[in-house]
Amino acid sequence: MITLHDCFTSQIAVFDLLFTQCIVTFVTTGHVLMGLLLQSERHGYDLKAEHDHRFPTARPLAFGQIYAALKRLQKNGFVEAVGTEKADGPERTIYGITDAGRAELNAWLDKIDHPIETVANPFAVKATIALLVADRDVASRYLSRQRAAHLDAMRTFTRIKTDPQRSFSDVLSADYAIAHLDADLRWLDTALERLLTLEQELQND
Amino acid sequence: MIDAHPAAPTIIEPKRSPVLTARSLSFAYENNQALQGATMSIGQGEIVAVTGPSGSGKSTLMLCAAGLLRPTAGQVIYNGQVVNEMSEAKRSKLRRTEFGVLFQFGQLVPELTAVENVALPLLLSGAKRKPALLVAGNWLERFDVAALADARPTDMSGGQGQRVAAARSMVTEPTVLFADEPTGALDALSSEQVMTQIARVARDTGTSVMLITHSAQIAAYGDREIIVRDGMTYSGDA
Numbered sequence: 001m002i003t004l005h006d007c008f009t010s011q012i013a014v015f016d017l018l019f020t021q022c023i024v025t026f027v028t029t030g031h032v033l034m035g036l037l038l039q040s041e042r043h044g045y046d047l048k049a050e051h052d053h054r055f056p057t058a059r060p061l062a063f064g065q066i067y068a069a070l071k072r073l074q075k076n077g078f079v080e081a082v083g084t085e086k087a088d089g090p091e092r093t094i095y096g097i098t099d100a101g102r103a104e105l106n107a108w109l110d111k112i113d114h115p116i117e118t119v120a121n122p123f124a125v126k127a128t129i130a131l132l133v134a135d136r137d138v139a140s141r142y143l144s145r146q147r148a149a150h151l152d153a154m155r156t157f158t159r160i161k162t163d164p165q166r167s168f169s170d171v172l173s174a175d176y177a178i179a180h181l182d183a184d185l186r187w188l189d190t191a192l193e194r195l196l197t198l199e200q201e202l203q204n205d
Numbered sequence: 206m207i208d209a210h211p212a213a214p215t216i217i218e219p220k221r222s223p224v225l226t227a228r229s230l231s232f233a234y235e236n237n238q239a240l241q242g243a244t245m246s247i248g249q250g251e252i253v254a255v256t257g258p259s260g261s262g263k264s265t266l267m268l269c270a271a272g273l274l275r276p277t278a279g280q281v282i283y284n285g286q287v288v289n290e291m292s293e294a295k296r297s298k299l300r301r302t303e304f305g306v307l308f309q310f311g312q313l314v315p316e317l318t319a320v321e322n323v324a325l326p327l328l329l330s331g332a333k334r335k336p337a338l339l340v341a342g343n344w345l346e347r348f349d350v351a352a353l354a355d356a357r358p359t360d361m362s363g364g365q366g367q368r369v370a371a372a373r374s375m376v377t378e379p380t381v382l383f384a385d386e387p388t389g390a391l392d393a394l395s396s397e398q399v400m401t402q403i404a405r406v407a408r409d410t411g412t413s414v415m416l417i418t419h420s421a422q423i424a425a426y427g428d429r430e431i432i433v434r435d436g437m438t439y440s441g442d443a
Contacts, residue, residue: 182421
């Protein structure tokens with residue numbers, strides 16, 4: 001006998017296969033630092049401050065990450081030490097981008113990243129487990145609450161993108177977050193519809 | 206009847222004092238029962254997004270709430286008065302003075318310029334032409350389309366036309382704006398411009414908005430969400 005859980009699981013598998021694609025953008029710390037060095041020569045402390053200012057929604061870079069990345073870039077000939085600066089603290093090395101670094105940065109900007117065919121869908125997994133261990137109401141309640149949380153997050157990003165004080169980078173980040181939340185919301189709505197339809201079909205059998 | 210959102214209550218109360226309340230509304234188009242006990246309130250200055258699948262009854266709910274349709278059962282209460290029990294003349298006056306309505310296609314009069322289109326509700330309410338045009342010009346400015354004052358609808362892009370239509374829906378300074386898929390025919394960036402302007406003006410003026418949409422991205426401009434399914438209402442918030 002085919003259960004509601006079986007139907008839903010197979011629907012999810014087909015849905016995942018057909019519709020859930022996403023682009024994974026490969027951003028390395030080195031490329032970001034070279035991009036910032038293209039503007040002006042800087043030391044590591046400045047680079048961190050500029051990174052965290054320009055990408056406020058990204059995870060802040062640790063100093064260790066920055067110096068490790070600069071060391072790698074220097075080894076590859078993409079950046080070079082162009083001087084030192086001593087203010088209140090210890091002496092700091094100032095870095096500049098080299099011609100090889102510019103070429104590497106341009107090649108990276110020119111490269112298209114490969115879309116991947118499937119993505120993990122934690123909502124489908126949870127809803128399926130809810131059907132397995134409980135019933136339609138539990139799965140439906142979970143999906144409804146998840147939907148509300150997604151819409152609330154979308155309200156937050158909508159406020160960010162429509163705030164005239166926000167930077168262009170903030171708006172682009174908010175657009176990206178909204179597009180992904182919207183994809184999830186469409187899936188959640190479809191999943192709720194499917195739960196309803198399948199229940200009706202099973203009742204009619 | 207299966208409850209699509211079992212976790213959600215069907216009685217939906219605003220956080221602020223309600224300006225408009227719809228209680229247990231029913232409405233049928235011949236054999237199609239569009240509303241079956243729909244209930245909702247809109248608070249003072251609140252933007253409420255009303256969402257739901259096609260044919261769920263969300264537009265019918267808006268038409269009943271705006272006094273454009275008379276529900277077969279239930280009550281629409283505005284400012285202590287039962288709207289659906291008013292005479293047609295009283296409802297018509299209410300729509301002209303207290304309510305603004307904005308549809309998916311702005312329905313601008315093609316023979317009139319933008320500023321004349323916006324002035325139209327004032328002229329229909331008996332205002333003199335010169336002051337009405339002056340007020341209309343100010344509203345075009347608030348929606349960032351003052352440069353189009355003398356343009357006709359055929360010379361405007363979809364987004365520009367919708368902003369002119371939005372200015373017209375607000376020119377009488379309504380207490381409640383009813384917007385039915387106001388960006389439904391626009392591309393993503395034009396939608397964003399129109400919705401940003403509507404939300405900003407509504408918040409500046411304290412206007413309450415009932416925003417009908419099938420898009421989550423548009424619903425996210427609202428403070429709350431009400432989902433309509435099979436003619437019944439559910440809270441979309443946790």
